[in-house]
Amino acid sequence: xxxxxxxxxxxxxxxxxxxxxxxxxxxxxxxxxxxxxxxxxxxxxxxxxxxxxxxxxxxxxxxxxxxxxxxxxxxxxxxxxxxxxxxxxxxxxxxxxxxxxxxxxxxxxxxxxxxxxxxxxxxxxxxxxxxxxxxxxxxxxxxxxxxxxxxxxxxxxxxxxxxxxxxxxxxxxxxxxxxxxxxxxxxxxxxxxxxxxxxxxxxxxxxxxxxxxxxxxxxxxxxxxxxxxxxxxxxxxxxxxxxxxxxxxxxxxxxxxxxxxxxxxxxxxxxxxxxxxxxxxxxxxxxxxxxxxxxxxxxxxxxxxxxxxxxxxxxxxxxxxxxxxxxxxxxxxxxxxxxxxxxxxxxxxxxxxxxxxxxxxxxxxxxxxxxxxxxxxxxxxxxx
Numbered sequence: 001x002x003x004x005x006x007x008x009x010x011x012x013x014x015x016x017x018x019x020x021x022x023x024x025x026x027x028x029x030x031x032x033x034x035x036x037x038x039x040x041x042x043x044x045x046x047x048x049x050x051x052x053x054x055x056x057x058x059x060x061x062x063x064x065x066x067x068x069x070x071x072x073x074x075x076x077x078x079x080x081x082x083x084x085x086x087x088x089x090x091x092x093x094x095x096x097x098x099x100x101x102x103x104x105x106x107x108x109x110x111x112x113x114x115x116x117x118x119x120x121x122x123x124x125x126x127x128x129x130x131x132x133x134x135x136x137x138x139x140x141x142x143x144x145x146x147x148x149x150x151x152x153x154x155x156x157x158x159x160x161x162x163x164x165x166x167x168x169x170x171x172x173x174x175x176x177x178x179x180x181x182x183x184x185x186x187x188x189x190x191x192x193x194x195x196x197x198x199x200x201x202x203x204x205x206x207x208x209x210x211x212x213x214x215x216x217x218x219x220x221x222x223x224x225x226x227x228x229x230x231x232x233x234x235x236x237x238x239x240x241x242x243x244x245x246x247x248x249x250x251x252x253x254x255x256x257x258x259x260x261x262x263x264x265x266x267x268x269x270x271x272x273x274x275x276x277x278x279x280x281x282x283x284x285x286x287x288x289x290x291x292x293x294x295x296x297x298x299x300x301x302x303x304x305x306x307x308x309x310x311x312x313x314x315x316x317x318x319x320x321x322x323x324x325x326x327x328x329x330x331x332x333x334x335x336x337x338x339x340x341x342x343x344x345x346x347x348x349x350x351x352x353x354x355x356x357x358x359x360x361x362x363x364x365x366x367x368x369x370x371x372x373x374x375x376x377x378x379x380x381x382x383x384x
Contacts, residue, residue, distance in 0.1 A: 055262060059306040059369040062243045062260030069124045069232050069245075070300055070373040074107035076127030077162060077223035078381025079134045084164040084171070084221065086291035091173035094206045097252050103231055105162060105171055106294045107375055110268045112287055117335040119236035119265040122302065123248070126377070127225030129159060135221040138163070140186075143212030146222060147186045152179065155187055155222075158197040160207060160229045160249075165220040172217065173225075173249075175207040189213075197227070236266045238341065243304065264305040264366070265334060267327060271299030271372070285328065298379060301372040303327035305334050308365040319362035322347070327370050334368075336361045 016024075077085075086106050092099045103109070109123040131154035140147035146163060148155075155161065157176055164171045177193040180186035191208040231248040233256075243263040246256040270289045271280035273296050280299050289297060305325060312320040324333045337344060338359040345360055 055306045055308045055365070055367045058260045058262055059304055059367050062263060062304050062306075063369040063371055065245070065259050066122070066234055066243075066302060066304075067371055067373050069126075069234070070108065070122075070302075071376060072126040073124045073300075073375050074126060074377030074381065076129055076225040076229070077105060077135075078107070078377035080105065080164070080221070080223060080295075080381070081135070082295050083166065085295045087164055087169050087171040089162060089171040089173050091249070092207060092209050093249065095250075097254075101231075101248055103248070104291065104294075105164070106291070106297075107378055108270070108297065108300050110270065110287070110300075113265075115335075117265075117337055119238065120268050122234040122266065122268050122300075124232045124234065125230070127160070127223075127229045129154070129156075129224045129226030131224070135223055137219075137221055138217065139219055141213070141217045141219075143214055144190045144208070145180065145186055145188045146174075146217065147183075148222065150185070152185050152187055155179075155224055156198050156227070157195055158201075158203060158227050160225045160227070161187075161189075162223040162225060163213060163217050163220065164223065165217045167219065168216055170216065172213045173207060174213065175205045177205050177208070234266065236263050238265070241307065260304075260306075262307055262309060264307045264336065266302065266304055267332070267334070268300060268302040269328065270297050271301060272296050273298045282329070295378075297375060299372055299374045301328070301370065303368055303370040306367045306369065307339075307361075308367075310365070312363050312365065314363065319347075319360070320365055321362050325366045325368050327368050339364070 084105065086104055089103050089105050091101045091103065093101055103123070103125065105125075107125055109125075111121040111123070113119050113121075136151070136155075137149040138146050139149045155176060157178060159176045161174055161176060162171050163174055174189035176187050177190045177195045178188040180188060189208050189212065190205065191210045191212065192205060193208075194202060194204045196202050229249055232245050233248050233253075234243070234245050236242065237244055241262050241264060242258050243260040243266065244256040245259050246253060269285045269287055272284050272286055272289055272293060273280055274284055274293070276296075285301065305327075314320065324336050326333045338361055340359045342359060347362065
């Protein structure tokens with residue numbers, strides 16, 4: 001019997017050596033590390049891009065919503081004369097936890113934050129009557145009724161009306177509960193009365209105080225704000241970084257609606273046409289304005305600062321946001337705190353790359369949404 005012999009060269013080709021295996025594993029590990037590194041970089045850039053897109057969407061929604069409210073400012077009382085604009089409106093709503101809702105008769109009221117790092121509060125007042133009714137003069141008044149000089153056309157049962165005296169700095173918000181049958185010029189505003197609106201809805205008056213308005217308003221004017229007037233309160237809940245809004249005339253603060261998230265702060269200014277040339281010039285923007293000059297306010301500009309949610313690692317000791325963003329034509333810098341609300345920890349390397357880096361505002365990207373809104377109801381109505 002013959003024996004089959006395998007040539008030596010052929011036997012050596014049946015497997016791989018240990019050295020060859022180690023080289024293959026090393027190459028494979030290098031390839032895996034490169035792929036992981038590429039995926040890590042790609043994932044980081046994807047999160048940055050997604051966060052930027054989210055910030056753009058959020059800022060657009062918030063800016064549009066506030067812009068829309070501001071354009072309605074003054075509807076229903078934009079024709080108020082100089083002597084009445086800015087009067088203190090005494091109002092109440094028994095359906096609210098805090099019934100007293102007094103406010104100035106002004107389209108926009110801006111309250112600055114307690115400090116520069118705190119958001120401003122913007123109050124926007126307007127009506128929603130389907131009838132554009134100018135100021136109607138009144139020449140007779142009782143505690144629970146008002147008699148207009150010419151006509152009550154455009155005033156419906158259920159409308160909320162501002163009664164302004166030409167002899168006092170006080171105004172009163174009343175709810176029309178009936179139209180007197182004895183004549184065609186008298187409206188009634190009885191406290192607690194149940195009435196039926198023109199659309200057939202039964203309601204009980206909640207905005208007429210007991211005792212009515214007294215004899216303060218023997219003469220003056222009435223401004224119709226419609227069935228559902230609003231004084232929208234816009235501000236930022238800094239704890240949640242949320243732009244919120246609620247109607248102070250009909251809602252409790254606890255009912256505030258979340259409009260946009262990731263909003264760091266809100267800043268606003270008045271545009272006052274002091275020289276009467278119909279133009280708000282660069283020197284006519286102001287943080288505050290005297291009530292006597294509220295009738296000269298022609299525009300409002302505001303800025304929303306939106307922060308991306310993505311934490312960005314610094315390039316060495318250089319953060320992604322080295323300096324605070326600006327607004328008002330680049331003339332004002334936002335004063336920023338860390339994400340956890342603590343005071344800015346500085347721009348040194350330890351603050352950016354150290355233990356506090358996760359709370360440092362410089363490690364995030366920002367977008368500023370700034371807009372100038374003309375107060376058209378003031379432009380078309382009262383002129384100084």
